[in-house]
Amino acid sequence: MSFNNIIGNSRVKNILKKGLKRERVPNSLLFLGPGGVGKRETALVLAKAMNCLSKSDDSCEECANCRAINENKFPDVLVLAPEKDMIGIDEIRMLKQVAYLRPMVGKGRVFIVLEAEKMTEPASNSFLKILEEPPLFSHIFLTSRNPYLILSTVRSRCQILTFSQISRKDIQKELINNGYDEYKAGLISLLVKGNLEQAMNLKWEDVQSKRQRAWELFQALTGGKNAAGMFKKFFSSGKEFRKELEQILEILITLMRDLLLIKSSRGWELLLNPDYADKMGETAGVLSVEKSMAYLKLLESIHYSLQKRVNANLLVSSLFSEIIPG
């Protein structure tokens, strides 16, 4: 993978390419941003580009150095990831020892510390001096999703590059390139919230089973059935509750939007769930526009509150007290 294959975050890539061209890549860099947007891949491409034998501002993927780094066999590029959910002081001590040794075969040593927020406090403290003044031939790249979990003393010693979520359009395009049709790609891109990695790993069968559950809830809500009982059945336990609820609500919202499009008899090509259009036609006949709008607003406000980390059980209760009194 080279910069050309990394989707999104053009601003970050351009900054790094400029730095590479001028041979001025900062020695301590912190890649900050949400999950699944390419922080690790970008750090690796940067490590390759710095050691590449044929290109100066990207990896060529063909030279001996690029290939060795891809196979994790290059002695001067080391990737450190949390073990048992933490990075301890021993790992950082080892990193420091190596960092002061001249590179063996490459142009420079590169250390990539993944999920740097998982460094223990002693590990972080032990890291400070070398982050502040690394040897000229050593570069340290940290990646993290959560800037607030990283000691401010670590943060302040690094130059920070901020990554953004990948746009829905880019994710959809990438899924289509990987064999999905437009409508499946559209739905998945909606569910993953800018997390390209998650989009690429989702199984369509899982998406379908969530859609089926959303559809059953849709029918229960719009048909005045015992939706509360269904919700409880779906979300009875487990810490996956919130994530599941969020994704099913996302789909439920698209179904409600589709219903309004069908009711207004326009925009059929805009439907996100065209395969449910026929079944939805029946509901569209009995539910007023005002009621459909009220459902949509309520579902959106619940979804919003869920993202604000409001207690999920309370939210489910509020859904039913407002939509179906009693």
Ligand SMILES: [Zn+2]
């Ligand atoms: Zn190369």
